[in-house]
Amino acid sequence: MYSKKTVIANATGLHARPASDFIAAAGKFESKIKITRVGGDPEEDVANAKSIISVLALGLAQGEEVELSADGPDEQQAVDSLVALIDSKFGE
Amino acid sequence: MYPIVYHFKSTLDDYREMTFFSTFSFRKGQNIAILISWIAGTTAFILDLADVIQLTQTIHLCALMVAVTMPMLFVSYLTNVRRFKVNGASYLKKAHTVLLGNDDVQYKESGNIHTGVDKWDDIAYAFETDHLFLLYRTPNSAVLLPKRCVTEKQIEETRICMKEKLGVRFKIRCRIKQGKTQKKHRLNKNYN
Numbered sequence: 001m002y003s004k005k006t007v008i009a010n011a012t013g014l015h016a017r018p019a020s021d022f023i024a025a026a027g028k029f030e031s032k033i034k035i036t037r038v039g040g041d042p043e044e045d046v047a048n049a050k051s052i053i054s055v056l057a058l059g060l061a062q063g064e065e066v067e068l069s070a071d072g073p074d075e076q077q078a079v080d081s082l083v084a085l086i087d088s089k090f091g092e
Numbered sequence: 093m094y095p096i097v098y099h100f101k102s103t104l105d106d107y108r109e110m111t112f113f114s115t116f117s118f119r120k121g122q123n124i125a126i127l128i129s130w131i132a133g134t135t136a137f138i139l140d141l142a143d144v145i146q147l148t149q150t151i152h153l154c155a156l157m158v159a160v161t162m163p164m165l166f167v168s169y170l171t172n173v174r175r176f177k178v179n180g181a182s183y184l185k186k187a188h189t190v191l192l193g194n195d196d197v198q199y200k201e202s203g204n205i206h207t208g209v210d211k212w213d214d215i216a217y218a219f220e221t222d223h224l225f226l227l228y229r230t231p232n233s234a235v236l237l238p239k240r241c242v243t244e245k246q247i248e249e250t251r252i253c254m255k256e257k258l259g260v261r262f263k264i265r266c267r268i269k270q271g272k273t274q275k276k277h278r279l280n281k282n283y284n
Contacts, residue, residue: 014099044203052095053198053207057189059099 002076010089013061013088018090023052025085031072033082038065049082077080093249096192102184107221108225110236117265124187126161126176133158136182190237190243192253199235212257222266225250 008014014022024032024047037045037058047051049068066086068084070078097105116123137155140147147155187202197215199208217228225237237248254262 004156016095018257019097020095049209052193053189053191053200056097056099056191057187057202059187059189 001069001071003067004065004079004083005065006083006086007068008060008062008064010092011062013064014055014058016056018092019052019055020079021090022048022085023055024028024089025082026050026078029070029072029074029077029078029081031070033068033070033077033078035082036067036069040066041085093253094194096249096253097248098190098192098237099237100239101187102236102238104173104184105178106236107180108173108226109221110167110174110226111176113224113226113265114231114234117219117221124155126164126165129158130162133161141144154227159167184284190235192250197235215258216261218254218258220251220262220264220266220268222253226253226255227247234264241266 010018012018012046032061033049035047035049035055035058037060045058047058049055068079068082072078093160133155136147136258137152137159140143140152140155186204189200191198196212197210199210214229215227216230219226219228223239225239227235229235229238237250251264251268
């Protein structure tokens with residue numbers, strides 16, 4: 001299990017288009033990947049990073065801290081790549 | 093355009109509008125027929141009571157039955173809203189996410205790890221009312237999408253999406269505000 005924290009930097013938060021890019025990126029990895037809102041409800045504020053509806057249901061806004069964790073053969077690569085994508089503001 | 097995302101908490105007003113629509117406006121033709129029969133039946137019943145006209149006992153009974161139809165529908169609407177007020181508190185607290193995608197419609201409720209998916213072909217009808225989009229999987233089961241939680245642009249996109257995916261199964265039952273782009277288009281057309 002490998003995890004890393006980051007902050008949602010783009011202005012619109014993890015909304016439709018960024019979320020689509022995010023799950024497309026997550027889908028390239030074999031590992032199970034979770035995205036969690038830091039400081040949120042441990043049961044409600046966790047989502048499967050490969051499911052667009054789960055990611056969108058988190059309603060992540062700009063400035064919110066999230067933790068990405070992955071479990072599997074390419075866990076480190078998956079988390080680092082998704083953190084880099086969030087930090088890049090999804091090209092906005 | 094896709095996905096179009098609705099992230100919202102329902103209100104009692106949403107439920108009220110949906111129930112009113114399901115009770116009175118779901119089948120417009122049928123309800124117009126009921127309304128005309130009700131007016132005719134009630135008028136005949138009252139005129140008979142006032143001895144202005146004389147109906148046979150059977151027709152009097154029929155007129156009475158027709159006269160109570162509309163009030164009964166209204167009582168059923170009020171009962172459903174009241175029942176929801178009592179039992180629906182937990183539903184109102186939950187955040188709902190509905191995603192209109194290219195292939196399907198996905199649903200998620202806060203606090204529930206399960207997600208729901210319906211193919212567009214599984215949606216029987218969809219309607220647009222003043223404040224909502226209503227997706228009916230069966231005549232008794234609808235998903236409501238409040239317009240207040242999205243922008244004017246997303247409302248227009250939802251309309252285009254429904255027309256594209258559902259065709260004649262999507263019906264608009266409200267007056268549509270003319271968007272800026274449509275106005276501009278019309279102005280340009282007139283100018284040319």
